[in-house]
Amino acid sequence: MPKIDRKLISKKIQIVKDLKKIIKSENVLDHEDQVRPFETDALSAYKKKPLVVVFPENTKEVSEILSYCNQNRIKVVPRGSGTGLSGGALPLADSVLLCLGKFNKIINIDYKNRCVVAQPGVTNLSITQVVQHKGFYYAPDPSSQIACSIGGNVAENSGGVHSLKYGTTTNNLLGVEVVFMDGTISRLGGKTFDSEGYDLLGLITGSEGLLCVITEVTVKILKKPQTVKAALIGFPTIEDGGKCVSQIIASGIIPSGMEMMDKALIHATDNFVKAGYPRDAESMLIVELDGTEIEVKELIEKVSNIAKKNRSSSIKISKNENQRLKFWAGRKAAFPACGDMAPDYYCMDGTIPRGKLAEVLKEISRLSKKYNLPVANAFHAGDGNLHPLIMYDANEKNSLEKTEKFGADILKYCVKVGGVLTGEHGVGVEKRELMCEMFNDNDIQQQIKIKRCLDSSGLLNPGKVYPILRKCAEEGRIHVHSGKTKFPDIPRF
């Protein structure tokens, strides 16, 4: 992380006093016991207590806080619900942690324009909840949807199990209100499709809190399909399952969701929720299809035929909504089920071309033996997003380091087969040093220049996403020739 500004920490009393002038004093937390709950997000392996935690209540307050911090060179870390898995909301010891928890209102439900305007602290699920009585829903559904905030979803460009057909956050977002580090409030997009000029909305989506703080979000809502059914298909090998996935897509079917689990996870989740999974199978697919009744029937038939051609050992079709939800219950319990099997687990998030699935899973199993750590695999097969869950015991010496190395090896392999480091969890702190696996110096410099033009002093969420130069150079990833870096005038965030 960036060097701690000790001088700034010594001014804590004054900073707290100043912040209390900007917002209500009860919304400023500075006692050690008050800030402790905010020392981590859902990547709990990393912890750091912030200097002070603030809870602004409106956009003007956010703007004044940012402007004050910018003038006084104070780092700011934005935070939504803290459910991020890559440490994107990890505080710094010399930072103000800016929490958007009080931005928790739905501002406008607009059926005529088929959108909902919400404050960023509203949870993902509650957007669907306020429109479902009229048959509408919000499509992206990350597994943390009951807790994660819509602002956080925009910052991380969250996906979920339905993104193959319905896209991720960026494809379902119409507009935002944001505050930049210098305090400027801007509206990007609105209720129209696309906006003219540079797609700033697209740029800030998935920017992990490095470019601006989101204070309002406008998302698209969709009408629920008439019929939804799921098929549960078991396979004798992982290769058969993988081939089936590719052939379903190649046949022209875009399922609304297509999930794959390996044997370890089939057993773990079935023990946990008794979902009725095929326990003898080496791999299992949940294929969800939606549309009209006739359409779904046709699609199920087609999918069943493709499965049979790929030596499926069992096929179960959901008979009713309850059974469909039961099929999903196992998949959605993947994380707690792993928690049941080992004291700690570490969730990775690479995306690979679907056709490379069997190859990547083989490599993961080789690495699992090498590191002597068990692993279970959940896979958004439809869009190639892989979530290996590495199980370990944090009480064992060096086990976290070993697990992280294992995880890094998996991600490097994902990149090697043509995939990417992260599909939906973000780079954050966790994968920062791996960025050089995917990008070269030019690519990273261009991104850093964009950061610099919106946050000239590099105060917003520093230490995230982009590699600290020293470390990258040490590992031989950025080429530093005789101590001279390219563009020495540019600060490395």
Add this chain to the structure above:
Amino acid sequence: MSIVEKQNSPTYQDSNSTVYPEKEKEVSNLIKKFYKSNIPIEIVGSGSKRKIGKPLQCAKVLNLSKINGIIEYLPEELYIKVKACTPLEQIEKELKKNNQQLAFEPINFGYLLNGKSDSGTAAGQVACNISGPRRFKVGSVRDHVLGFRGVNGRGDIIKSGGTVVKNVTGYDLSKLICGSYGTLVVLTEITFKVLPLPQESKTLIIHDQQLESASDFLDRSISSSSDVSGATFLPIQPENNGCMMDVEKTFKLNDLKHKGSLTAIRIEGSKNSIEQRVQNLINELKIIDTNISILETYQSEIFWNKVKNLEFFSLSKNNILRIVVPPSECIKLVYQLSNKFKYFLDWGGALMWLEAYELSEEMFESIRKKVVKLGGYVTMIKNSDYLPYVEDVFTINSDRFNISQNIKKSFDPKRILNPEKMYTGI
């Protein structure tokens, strides 16, 4: 050296100072040279959309038409990776072999801008980010670009994204490049997401509706669960001196059974499914005493191609404006623009194409004011002989202008790539 050999040389310059690089590395070297000597350049592919945006006067033209060809197409992975200036026709033909398509329905601007079919290149589509009738369902060009490679204004080769749909590794520069009209990066390689072609298409036409009832039908269709993929209103408008748009002349299809305006709703999918959905839709819309026609796949495709490619306007010498507003505001907008202009609505009312006869810059700015007030934006897509130049082709506010200027600087600090193409000062 023969003329052809000369022209094929990477450093060939014709009398207009046009250079034709063949490889990414050559583009990079050329731009490095231009950067050093402060030479502004116009970036051109096939030139099919060159007339959109402000006219450029650059010392050099960088013609990328030699950087073309399909690099990799994996149907089962749902992507196609192409060199920047691969003709769109070639891409669409290749995809069709595997029953796939670019779902955002690229517009063939040739009819409008050059009087004949010319769908341009992959990079041209990305640079303009203008999508066809399916936009409200599947997203626009920007939602279908998975990654790119290109050269920035310093001559550095950069890349972003990849070949997979789910990717949050670093800033999503693919979005930023879409609709940047070549002002940030000279594209050299693009990866598009592709989707299956729908097996069949049906179009429900409701005849002879007025704006209000048509708009209501479109709105209810999109809000239904029938999964509509096209929703347009083509009004019959009074004869207007000099305006070319004529619905009855453009749409001479056998299955159009009645006269009057056309309110058209498209449904795509497998045969049985779309029959059920069209029937559901007719029930949901409570269409009883209204004249309707149903176009089957063949005619439905012809119909939407004409809508998409703006064939009404193919002979028009007038100004053509593209206006995007929140769908709820479209009726208000039509009223406010009075009956001086001819128009049609697409995207269920969220998009209006307008043909304006004898437009002045003041009138254009007054239209812009009204559109902005309704939460939308307007673009001058084609100039007329009466109004060959407007200062602000695109809409922007001062906030976004400042940010955009900074973004431009981060890619192209000396402003040598298509300078002023979009905005004065960018």
